[in-house]
Amino acid sequence: MSANGEVLLRGHDLTRRWGGLVAVNKVSLDLVRGHVHAVIGTNGAGKSTLINMLSGEIEPSGGRVELLGQDVTRWPQPRRARAGLGRSYQRNTIYPSFTVFENCRLAAQARTPRPWAWWQPAQGCQASTAAARACAARAGLDDLLDREAGLLSHGQKRQLEIAMCLATEPQVLLLDEPLAGMGAEETERMLALLTELKNGHAILLVEHDMDAVFRIADEITVMVNGAVIASGTPDEVRNSPEVRAAYLGDGH
Amino acid sequence: MSAIKTAMKTSKGLFVLASFAALALYPAVAGNYGVDLVTKVMIYAIFALSLELLVGMTGLVCFGQAAFFGIGAYAAVLLSPQAEAASLLWLLPAAVVAAAAYAMAVGALSLRTKGVYFIMVTLAFAQMAYYVVHDTPLGGGTDGIYLTAKPVLGSLIDLDKPLPMYAFTLVCLVLVFGFLALLSRSRFGRALAGIRVNEQRMRATGFSTYPYKLAAFTLSGGLAGLAGFLFAVKDAFVNPELMSWHFSGAVLIMIILGGLGHLRGALIGAFAFALLQEFFKSEAIFGAFAKHWSLGLGLTIIVAVALLPRGLVDMPGQWRARLVGRRAGVSGGAR
Amino acid sequence: MLGATSGCSLRQPGHILTIADFGQETRTLLMDLATFFIQCLNSLQYGLLLFLVASGLTLIFGIMGVINLAHGSFYMIGAYMAYALAPIVGSTFGGGFFATLLVGAVLAVLLGYVLEWVFFSYLYQREHLQQVLMTYGLILVFEELRSLLVGDDVHGIQPPAILSGSLPLGEMMTYPVYRLFISAVCLVLALGMYFVFTRTRLGMMIRAGSTNREMVQSLGIDIKFLYRVVFAAGVALAVLAGMVAAPVSSVYPGMGNTVLIICFVVVVIGGIGSIRGALLAALLIGVVDTFGKVLLPQAAGVLVYVLMALILLWKPDGLFKAG
Numbered sequence: 001m002s003a004n005g006e007v008l009l010r011g012h013d014l015t016r017r018w019g020g021l022v023a024v025n026k027v028s029l030d031l032v033r034g035h036v037h038a039v040i041g042t043n044g045a046g047k048s049t050l051i052n053m054l055s056g057e058i059e060p061s062g063g064r065v066e067l068l069g070q071d072v073t074r075w076p077q078p079r080r081a082r083a084g085l086g087r088s089y090q091r092n093t094i095y096p097s098f099t100v101f102e103n104c105r106l107a108a109q110a111r112t113p114r115p116w117a118w119w120q121p122a123q124g125c126q127a128s129t130a131a132a133r134a135c136a137a138r139a140g141l142d143d144l145l146d147r148e149a150g151l152l153s154h155g156q157k158r159q160l161e162i163a164m165c166l167a168t169e170p171q172v173l174l175l176d177e178p179l180a181g182m183g184a185e186e187t188e189r190m191l192a193l194l195t196e197l198k199n200g201h202a203i204l205l206v207e208h209d210m211d212a213v214f215r216i217a218d219e220i221t222v223m224v225n226g227a228v229i230a231s232g233t234p235d236e237v238r239n240s241p242e243v244r245a246a247y248l249g250d251g252h
Numbered sequence: 253m254s255a256i257k258t259a260m261k262t263s264k265g266l267f268v269l270a271s272f273a274a275l276a277l278y279p280a281v282a283g284n285y286g287v288d289l290v291t292k293v294m295i296y297a298i299f300a301l302s303l304e305l306l307v308g309m310t311g312l313v314c315f316g317q318a319a320f321f322g323i324g325a326y327a328a329v330l331l332s333p334q335a336e337a338a339s340l341l342w343l344l345p346a347a348v349v350a351a352a353a354y355a356m357a358v359g360a361l362s363l364r365t366k367g368v369y370f371i372m373v374t375l376a377f378a379q380m381a382y383y384v385v386h387d388t389p390l391g392g393g394t395d396g397i398y399l400t401a402k403p404v405l406g407s408l409i410d411l412d413k414p415l416p417m418y419a420f421t422l423v424c425l426v427l428v429f430g431f432l433a434l435l436s437r438s439r440f441g442r443a444l445a446g447i448r449v450n451e452q453r454m455r456a457t458g459f460s461t462y463p464y465k466l467a468a469f470t471l472s473g474g475l476a477g478l479a480g481f482l483f484a485v486k487d488a489f490v491n492p493e494l495m496s497w498h499f500s501g502a503v504l505i506m507i508i509l510g511g512l513g514h515l516r517g518a519l520i521g522a523f524a525f526a527l528l529q530e531f532f533k534s535e536a537i538f539g540a541f542a543k544h545w546s547l548g549l550g551l552t553i554i555v556a557v558a559l560l561p562r563g564l565v566d567m568p569g570q571w572r573a574r575l576v577g578r579r580a581g582v583s584g585g586a587r
Numbered sequence: 588m589l590g591a592t593s594g595c596s597l598r599q600p601g602h603i604l605t606i607a608d609f610g611q612e613t614r615t616l617l618m619d620l621a622t623f624f625i626q627c628l629n630s631l632q633y634g635l636l637l638f639l640v641a642s643g644l645t646l647i648f649g650i651m652g653v654i655n656l657a658h659g660s661f662y663m664i665g666a667y668m669a670y671a672l673a674p675i676v677g678s679t680f681g682g683g684f685f686a687t688l689l690v691g692a693v694l695a696v697l698l699g700y701v702l703e704w705v706f707f708s709y710l711y712q713r714e715h716l717q718q719v720l721m722t723y724g725l726i727l728v729f730e731e732l733r734s735l736l737v738g739d740d741v742h743g744i745q746p747p748a749i750l751s752g753s754l755p756l757g758e759m760m761t762y763p764v765y766r767l768f769i770s771a772v773c774l775v776l777a778l779g780m781y782f783v784f785t786r787t788r789l790g791m792m793i794r795a796g797s798t799n800r801e802m803v804q805s806l807g808i809d810i811k812f813l814y815r816v817v818f819a820a821g822v823a824l825a826v827l828a829g830m831v832a833a834p835v836s837s838v839y840p841g842m843g844n845t846v847l848i849i850c851f852v853v854v855v856i857g858g859i860g861s862i863r864g865a866l867l868a869a870l871l872i873g874v875v876d877t878f879g880k881v882l883l884p885q886a887a888g889v890l891v892y893v894l895m896a897l898i899l900l901w902k903p904d905g906l907f908k909a910g
Contacts, residue, residue, distance in 0.1 A: 055456070081458035093453035095446060106446050110458035115440040115467070118431075122442040168458055313716050361896055364903035368654050368715055368859060372851040373899065376892055379848050383888035497848070501723045508720055544734060550727025557720045558709070 005032040008202040009054065009085070009172045014063035016049050023049045025227040026063070031172055031202035036194065038205045038213045041223035047206045048090075050223070051174055054204065055087045056080045067172065081110065086170030088161045090177040090206075096150030100141055103149050103160055104132035107167035131167055139163035139193060155186030162193065173203045179212055191216055214238070222246075268429070268516050275422055279415060287414050288486075293526040294421045295482045298428050300506040300518035302475035307504070308512045309436060310468045311448030315371050315500050316358070316378025317476050322495030324351040324477025325484035326385060329399045337401040340409065347481040348474045354381065355473020359466045378500055386492040396491025399484060411485050421482055428475060432515055444468055505553055511563025520564050528552060621760040626877050632766045632835075634873025635773035639828040640846055641853040641865045642780065643821030649860025650793060650817050653710050656722040659847025660729040661822050664698075665691065665829020666838040667733055670742045684747035691830045692823055699822030703815045711814075730840070739840050746834040765834055772831050776824065780862065793817060852891055856898045858905025867906060 009031040016024040024046040031037050041047050052058040054065055056077035065073045072080050081087070095103050108131035109122065123129065136142050139159045144152065149160060158178055165173055178194070179187050191212055197203065207213050213220065214234050221231040222243050230240040237243055275294070279287050299321055306312045327347040332338045358377045365373050385391025402411045411417045435441045446454045447461050454461050484490050493499070502525065510521025531537065532545035532552075560567070644658045668691045676687045706725070710718050745751065746765040753761035784790035792813055795803050804810045829842075836842065853872060857864025872891055879890040898906070 076455075076460075078455050078458050078460045081456060087456045089452070089456070093450050093456065095449045095453065097449060098445075102442075106442055107453070107457045109439055109442065110454075113439060113443065113459065115443065115464065118435050118438045118440055120439070121434075121437040122439045123437070125439060128439075164453065164457065307716070313719070315719065361899050364899055365855070368648065369855055369904070371654065371715065371719060372855050373895070376848060376852050376855065376895055380889055380892035383892075387888050388885055497844070501720075504716075505720060505723075508716070544731045546727040547731035547735075550724040550731065553724030553727070554721050557717050557724070561713075561717060 005034055007031065008033055008068055009204070010064075010066040011050070011054055012064040012066070014050065014053050014065070015061050016046075016053060016058060017061045023226050024053065024060075025225075027221075027223065027226075027228050028063075029204075029221055029228075029231070031204055032218075033171070033200065033202050034198055035218040036198060036203045036205050036216050037219045037221065038207060038217035039221045039223060040207065040210070040213055044225075045223040046226040047223060048176070049226075051087075051176055051204065051206055055085065055174055078110075081168065081170070084169075084171040085174065086165040086168065086172065087174045088165045088176060088178055090180055092157050092161055094149045094157055094160050094164065096148070098149055099145065100136060100147050100149055100152070100160060101132055101145040104136045104141075104163055104167050105129055107164040108132050108135065111168050131169070135163045135166040138166055138196075140189065155182050155189070158182065158186075158190065159193070162190075162197075166197075171201060173197065173201050175203060176206050177208065178205070179207060179209050187212060264514075264516065268519075271516075271519060272422075272426055272429075275425075279418055284414055287418050289526070289530075291414070291418045291421050291486055292483075293523055294418075294425045295479050295486065296503070296506065296526060297519050297522035298421075298425055298482070299476055299479035299503050300510070300522045301425075301428055301432055301515065302472045302479060303503050304507050304512070304515060304518040305432060305435075305475065306468060306472040307507060308514070308517070309432075309441065309448065310444040310465060312363075312465060312469065313371050313504075314374045314469075314472075315497065315504065316374035316376075317472075317503050318495050318497065318499035319358070319378035319381040320351040320355050320473035320476035321480035321483070321499065321503075322381065322385065322490070322492075323354050324348065324480030325490045325494050326391065326397075326480075327351070327477070328403075328481045328484040329397050329490050330390075332399060332401060332403065334400055338403045340403045340405040340411075343403045344478070344481055348477045351477020351480065352470050352474030355476075356466065356470040359469030359473070363462060363465050363469065375497055375500065378495065378497060382492055382495040382497075385495060391492060394492060396489055399488040399490070402485050402488060417486055421486075424478065424482060428478070429515060429519075436515070440464070440467075505556075507563075509556055509560075509563055511565025514563075514565045517563050517565040524564060618759055621756055624756060625760060625762055626881055627874075628762060628766065628770070630873040630877040631870070632770045632773075632873075633877055634870035635770050635777070636828055636832050637846075637849060637853055637872060638866050638869035639773050639776060640825045641850040641857070641869055642777075642862055643824040644850050645854045645857070645860055645862065645865050647818060647821045648854070651707075651711055651814050653707060654715055654718050654722070655707070656719060656847065657725040657729060658821070658825055658850065659843035659845070660726050661695070661698075661825035661843075662829040662832075662846045663733070663840075663843030664729065665695070665826035665831075666833040666836070666842060667737050667829075668694065668826065669744055669830040669833040670838050671737050673744075684750075688827070688830055692827055695823040695826035696819045698826070699819030700815055702822065703818035707818060708811070708814070726843070729843075733840070741840075742838040744834045744838060769831050769835065773828075776827070777866065784862070789816070849891065852895045854905075856895055856905060858907040861905070861907040864905055864907035 007030045011027065011029050013026045013028055014024055015022070015026055027046070027050055029037060029039070039047050039050065049058060053060045056072070056075055056079070060073065063073075064071060067080060067083055067085055070083070072083065075083075095106065098106070105122070105125075105128045108128040109125065111131070112125065112127040114120075114125075133142070133145075136145060139162050141156065141159055141163055144156065149157070152160065158180070162175070162178060165175075175194075179190055182190060187209070194203070194205070194216055205213070205217065217234055219232065220234055220237045222229050222237060222240075224246050229246055230237050230243045232240075275290070278290055282290070299317070302320070303314065303317050306314050306317075324347045327350040328343060331343060331346055358374065362370055362373045362377065386394060391397070404410055409416055409420060411420060436445075443454070443459060443464050446459070447464060451461055480494065483494070506521035506525045507518050508521070509524050510519065511517030528549060529545070532548040533542055535542040538545075562570075640658070640662050643661075644655065647653055647655055647658070669687060672687050672690055673684070676682045676690055680686055710721060713721075746768075750765045750768050752764045754764055754767065755761050784794060792803060792808055803813070849872065853865055853868045856871065857866070857868030872894065875890050875894050876887065880887040883890065
């Protein structure tokens with residue numbers, strides 16, 4: 001757990017129990033501005049539960065979450081999102097029946113909701129339309145703005161997922177398997193985007209693609225059965241005997 | 253492709269404008285029975301529009317809309333003074349607010365549930381309102397209550413005569429339609445659409461979705477109350493059957509029949525449903541069997557939902573798709 | 588306490604203690620206790636009957652994911668079957684009430700089987716809204732078919748001679764044997780369900796099918812047949828409930844709709860897909876409704892919904908999870 005930079009999100013001793021089963025056991029991690037912190041582990045290691053606790057979708061049984069210095073453990077997800085926390089999902093949560101532009105605009109609208117102005121068309125909203133163009137451009141989708149989102153290729157949909165994350169200009173990004181289902185070329189594009197996003201953001205990356213993780217991550221946390229077995233720089237993790245035994249050992 | 257879309261938009265707008273124009277001119281050619289019937293259908297259309305806001309725009313399937321309709325109707329009758337005509341200026345808003353208030357209470361509880369639970373809970377709460385007017389002296393029991401003096405707006409509007417009633421209802425319909433059309437394009441309306449399509453993404457972006465849903469529910473209840481108010485004033489009579497779940501089912505069928513997700517679907521559906529009812533009830537066509545009109549209606553509902561899941565509104569689109577599909581099949585289907 | 592409230596007459600040897608030996612206040616207390624006990628039995632009977640119908644509803648939803656508004660119609664069909672079949676069974680087999688029940692049960696299973704095959708199997712993939720509307724259309728069809736075949740009249744049905752007596756409750760009150768019979772039938776069926784679910788292979792497959800459809804299919808189990816069986820069982824439960832309840836509730840056109848909505852409340856309170864929840868919720872509603880009618884007759888119809896509202900405030904997903 002490095003702390004050379006500004007810590008934007010801190011998870012402290014996060015625990016989650018389902019009845020008798022402990023899904024996440026006292027996991028702590030820090031997300032630092034300008035760094036990518038990857039969380040890896042086998043299936044069922046508790047990565048999804050961990051990210052859900054950080055985003056606010058699941059309440060922890062124990063532990064604390066601090067966002068930009070504030071204790072947000074009891075805050076529901078929308079409130080954390082408004083405070084600067086963005087999240088992308090493993091399965092696309094785009095709006096397939098809307099255009100790419102409308103996807104981004106609606107996401108950006110969360111910042112300037114103004115629900116009472118019922119006579120004003122949403123398309124005329126300066127703030128959200130400008131933000132939509134900006135985040136779509138950043139994600140490399142500016143020539144696809146009028147395309148219906150459901151008709152995009154899988155890689156483009158994943159890019160849109162990221163774009164929507166960025167629409168509200170969050171400071172922390174929780175990315176759940178952004179590379180899921182991508183081919184080599186799309187993966188390269190996404191990794192370039194993620195590298196570019198490092199500037200200004202603290203990023204949590206849950207991923208299965210080990211090559212990508214070791215290329216892009218500044219810190220790696222390894223989870224097995226809900227607990228952290230190793231945490232540190234990619235080199236430290238690569239050389240850690242516990243990790244070798246539990247995860248990378250067989251044939252890697 | 254986008255050029256076709258703009259044309260379609262215009263044709264949608266044209267369709268709606270033409271419909272309203274036709275409705276405005278209808279009394280000139282129709283007799284009293286026709287005027288009375290179409291007034292009723294326009295009230296159904298307002299009722300259907302209120303549900304379209306909830307089901308079509310927000311994605312909340314409510315099976316208890318009749319309760320709000322009934323409360324608007326009962327409020328109109330119960331709040332009217334016995335001897336003299338009340339003023340529309342306060343009676344109408346009072347009825348709408350009463351219905352909206354019950355909607356807010358029901359919504360606050362029901363929105364804690366999702367999916368199938370939500371459907372069942374809204375049905376149950378509507379049934380609760382039904383029992384209140386059915387079993388207690390408040391509602392006058394199964395006999396219902398009569399409205400002794402219809403409300404007026406000074407000397408300008410006398411709703412006792414069929415033509416002013418028709419005109420007033422038409423104006424209400426146009427205003428409600430226009431309001432919902434503006435609402436659907438507004439930020440609030442787009443947020444509701446987002447909640448319908450993917451609530452999780454809305455929350456992840458920072459929208460607190462519960463207040464939006466509750467607002468939609470309350471607004472929908474108020475509009476249904478407006479429809480109920482008009483109904484009570486038109487017939488000068490209310491009875492508990494206005495709150496029955498059969499009526500909740502009927503209005504749901506109207507918007508499915510017409511086409512979910514389109515405001516004009518509510519219009520089309522209300523008219524189609526009323527026509528179907530008249531058709532199956534007609535002794536001229538079915539003779540003695542006409543008293544079993546529910547059978548025909550039930551079968552039609554099953555077939556319509558099975559074969560036309562997107563409603564009548566989509567029929568031109570389906571034909572167009574078949575034509576385009578044939579051509580696209582030849583050229584390779586480039587989009 | 589008995590002696591304290593009144594003068595207890597001196598007991599002679601050989602004198603049997605009766606109510607007359609107690610004073611006024613004690614007699615009132617005992618009558619209140621007896622009334623209370625009777626209402627408890629009524630609650631139990633109503634609750635168990637509701638459970639029978641609701642368990643079919645929650646089973647069908649929990650396992651096949653279909654919300655079936657026409658479930659109340661099966662209850663109504665059961666009651667009208669009890670009325671319409673009795674003379675036929677009497678003249679054909681010479682059988683009485685129990686024979687009618689058996690014939691009704693067989694017909695119900697057949698009806699469920701055919702209905703699933705011809706109609707409901709097409710609903711599984713559809714959205715809830717479409718299921719709601721199509722089964723609503725089915726209600727209308729059933730109502731009118733009943734109207735055509737049997738008419739719209741209200742009928743009373745006599746319980747069979749063996750069961751038409753009354754059991755004495757203490758010295759002062761009696762309780763109809765038939766109501767105890769209803770409770771007994773429901774209990775037996777409930778225990779039967781429990782046994783099938785927890786001890787038989789069929790029950791295991793059903794439980795597996797509710798949590799993981801694809802897995803069950805890939806194990807080579809014919810899921811279509813499984814669904815058909817479950818559906819037929821659900822229908823049979825509702826029909827039997829209607830048949831058994833007919834002598835007590837009488838047979839009238841709107842009975843299906845009334846029971847359906849209460850069943851929805853049972854399922855919402857108990858938790859969808861949970862049989863245990865349905866039982867608890869049904870008994871709870873039985874108590875609230877029965878005692879409500881006695882204590883607050885005007886508000887009786889509303890109390891059940893107030894209960895639902897309170898439970899929703901506390902546990903929006905119902906009391907139990909599926910299983």
